[in-house]
């Protein structure tokens with residue numbers, strides 16, 4: 001089997017995502033760019049992550065062709081390859097339907113950068129990408145726009161995308177966005193969050209990108 005290590009890594013992260021309660025059942029999908037930067041591995045369509053084996057991971061190119069694998073790739077594969085085409089600074093994409101972030105996405109409200117971890121790992125407020133149907137390249141392009149200078153975005157009436165220099169980093173982005181959404185909603189009861197100054201966000205972001213969490 002080709003790319004066994006990368007396939008194993010995706011399967012492990014899928015199980016981790018399931019246990020983290022970021023997602024329920026077969027919703028959500030995960031991909032990892034391979035070292036040649038031309039192919040990526042992605043979770044298959046509609047499979048329970050607990051049943052997933054490395055053989056189930058589908059290898060695709062950035063044009064959306066299947067390179068290796070017997071299963072059908074996730075319906076959201078256009079979202080993944082559209083991001084890889086445009087974002088040369090990252091290696092992994094995680095897409096989830098976690099509850100509080102999806103609530104913000106359904107309300108089409110960005111998550112302000114009001115706490116330190118969100119500022120550091122996302123790089124600013126989490127924008128809402130324009131609505132397009134799931135599984136379309138248009139959705140992918142709208143998400144790329146919303147991801148400008150960020151590691152995460154909301155998909156209107158849908159869910160979350162986190163990207164990163166490693167699978168773990170992209171997963172952490174999704175977790176921190178879910179936490180940021182919970183805080184934003186909870187703070188409504190005491191008058192709403194106060195967003196950090198851009199200067200302070202940039203300082204924390206640069207510290208995060210350059211001082212730790214590097215994955216080369």
Ligand SMILES: [Zn+2]
Pocket residue numbers: 028076095096097134158159
């Ligand atoms: Zn989805």
